Amino acid sequence: MLTFALAVLFLIITPGPGVLSTAGVGSAYGFRAGLTYVTGLFIGANLVALAVISGLAAILLAEPVIRTLLMAASILYLLYLAARIALAGSRIAFIEARRAPGIGAGILLQAINPKAYAVNTTLMAGFPYAPGNLLFETASKLVIMNLNWIPIHLGWLWAGVALHRLNLTERAHRRINAAMAASMLAVVVLASVTALRTG
Secondary structure, three states, rough: HHHHHHHHHHHOOOHHHHHHHHHHHHHOHHHHHHHHHHHHHHHHHHHHHHHHHHHHHHHHHHHHHHHHHHHHHHHHHHHHHHHHOOOOOOOOOOOOOOOOOOOHHHHHHOOOOOHHHHHHHHHHHHOOOOOOHHHHHHHHHHHHHHHHHHHHHHHHHHHHHHHHHOOHHHHHHHHHHHHHHHHHHHHHHHHHHHHHHHO
């Protein structure tokens, strides 16, 4: 069980779309808006976990067309979120950048986030510690995952909010937002390269 808990910690804490967008939303829009977004991510993460546990994710992702559509949707949505973070507070009118992404945005990101499916599949299928009691193992894994997930994402949100609260110039805030967005774009590039190699 300890090995599983450590695996959860390392798999969730590493930068991916969820934690990077959490820090970005916190930096661009502040704590309250960030907490709303994290609530959506939390709901979405658990829905993905249930899809993996039920086998629904395996059925859907076995189909190459669905897998390709999921990857394309993920990349486009990450680009959209990166743009919203980068343009937060700007006067550029082609995208609504003044309103923070909410609960629905968090759920949607997790639903199309390839890392969420990969992490949940790895954690649920691997690291068996109660093979004689599958119900206990599955339920306890969900509890352990959530006990790690919540403080990790709140930590990333706090880091983003701490940047937001610094007495920086508007130009410096724009640069920070742009750096957060660039980090998300780097994840998009890595996801695209990985998809091309495995596809």
